[in-house]
């Protein structure tokens with residue numbers, strides 16, 4: 001009896017204690033100081049809130065918790081209060097390990113950011129329970145080893161970021177064998193000596209991997225079969241820059257022929273891997289900057305018919321570019337060849353097989369002259385030839401003209417980026433050394449010609465021109481080539497070009513070619529006829545020279561090239 005009487009109150013006491021303990025946990029959500037909790041969006045934000053543990057009093061329905069930038073050392077167990085989590089950010093904390101039970105109840109989690117912690121290894125059940133997760137960011141940790149079944153449950157993951165860790169190689173190459181949806185794998189900034197072929201081979205087949213980053217590792221050699229053919233249909237983006245690659249075996253890229261972007265910059269290649277790349281006919285972007293090859297041979301980028309963007313900068317030994325280097329790359333749009341200290345000349349017409357070229361940078365090379373005939377100017381939108389040791393003679397008159405245009409525009413005190421033209425400086429001849437091209441008097445760049453040359457050239461031109469026109473008329477040609485400006489009031493006479501057959505309309509006049517400093521100013525420009533005289537040296541239809549210099553904006557559609 002005494003026993004029973006004593007038992008009842010103590011049982012009540014226990015009940016009260018249990019109630020006190022449980023209530024705040026389960027039904028009354030508490031938002032810790034320096035956190036923002038919203039019940040409408042079910043989001044709790046505790047970024048940089050000085051927390052040392054994962055708060056356990058948040059709304060248990062919470063779907064998004066941001067705990068970035070705290071001092072949390074472990075997430076094991078504490079997350080089990082939140083079964084509805086979709087998004088968890090524990091980046092920038094002090095987590096040292098992810099244990100088996102950390103995420104067991106997070107079957108709905110889609111996004112996990114555990115980057116910028118001190119994680120050194122991933123245990124065998126690190127991600128157990130993450131059945132829906134799509135993104136796992138583990139970058140900026142000190143991960144060296146990844147145990148066999150750590151990713152066993154994460155079938156849906158699309159992005160795994162293991163960059164900026166200390167992975168030397170994958171001891172367990174089958175560690176990703178369950179990730180059937182993986183699209184992006186970041187492995188850059190690790191310590192790998194080789195392409196992780198075993199890991200890739202063990203991805204579920206067919207492999208869905210589209211992006212693989214391997215830059216900033218210690219890879220020396222890309223062997224044949226480094227990339228398994230099970231990934232050949234998916235892999236589009238591959239980065240191998242900032243390694244120490246000195247050789248690529250002949251068939252190394254044959255199995256990844258759908259690549260669109262390949263970065264091989266900052267390696268130790270002493271040759272352009274022409275043959276190795278030639279299977280990559282879907283490639284649109286290629287970067288070979290920062291290597292040590294010394295020349296670009298004819299058709300160096302053979303079969304890269306779809307190449308759009310090519311980077312060839314920081315090549316300390318590059319001396320020679322063949323005029324046929326880019327002939328296979330007819331879709332080339334942007335070429336960047338900057339800071340090549342040994343590159344003293346590029347051949348004329350080197351880009352004439354690349355009619356789609358819109359952006360060319362030759363900044364910071366050792367070019368002494370840049371001829372206008374290097375470039376297919378009628379399509380170009382941007383051309384940078386600054387920081388070259390230019391010889392200021394009449395070959396660069398066209399650049400001088402552009403510089404004048406730019407200077408004139410720069411007088412308008414509006415918000416405008418620093419124009420590249422002040423950077424165009426003369427390195428020779430002696431008396432012009434160090435001067436800005438823009439400050440030169442026109443006489444310094446004007447082409448002087450003796451009267452004999454003028455007479456001979458004019459005579460030849462006239463003869464050739466007359467012969468061509470007469471020939472075309474006799475042959476019954478349409479006369480298209482020989483039109484002049486339409487002028488109905490002026491009966492055709494004297495000039496054979498004007499005698500168009502009756503009823504034949506001359507085709508529209510050729511476009512005016514303009515080189516503009518920047519897209520934004522084009523409108524100011526076209527309004528002002530006086531400015532058009534600057535374009536004249538390159539304007540027009542060379543087949544019928546008298547049409548060239550018409551500054552008549554109303555009949556000729558300006559074709560604008562931005563520089």
Ligand SMILES: *[C@@H]1O[C@H](CO)[C@@H](O)[C@H](O)[C@H]1NC(C)=O
Nearest residue numbers: 068091092113115116135137
């Ligand atoms: C993860 O967090 C870091 C630092 O807070 C951030 O820089 C990174 O972009 C985040 N990762 C993703 C995938 O959003």
Ligand SMILES: *[C@@H]1O[C@H](CO)[C@@H](O)[C@H](O)[C@H]1NC(C)=O
Nearest residue numbers: 220243244245246267268292
């Ligand atoms: C690779 O090139 C870098 C810089 O050009 C050089 O310091 C390094 O010794 C080279 N490494 C190898 C393995 O050739």
Ligand SMILES: *[C@@H]1O[C@H](CO)[C@@H](O)[C@H](O)[C@H]1NC(C)=O
Nearest residue numbers: 334336358359360361381382
């Ligand atoms: C041309 O390429 C340079 C270098 O990549 C880039 O900075 C610039 O924005 C590009 N310009 C155009 C018009 O595409």
Ligand SMILES: *[C@@H]1O[C@H](CO)[C@@H](O)[C@H](O)[C@H]1NC(C)=O
Nearest residue numbers: 368369391392393394395396
């Ligand atoms: C101007 O100088 C360049 C570089 O030395 C030279 O190649 C070119 O022939 C010169 N042009 C003329 C018209 O002398």
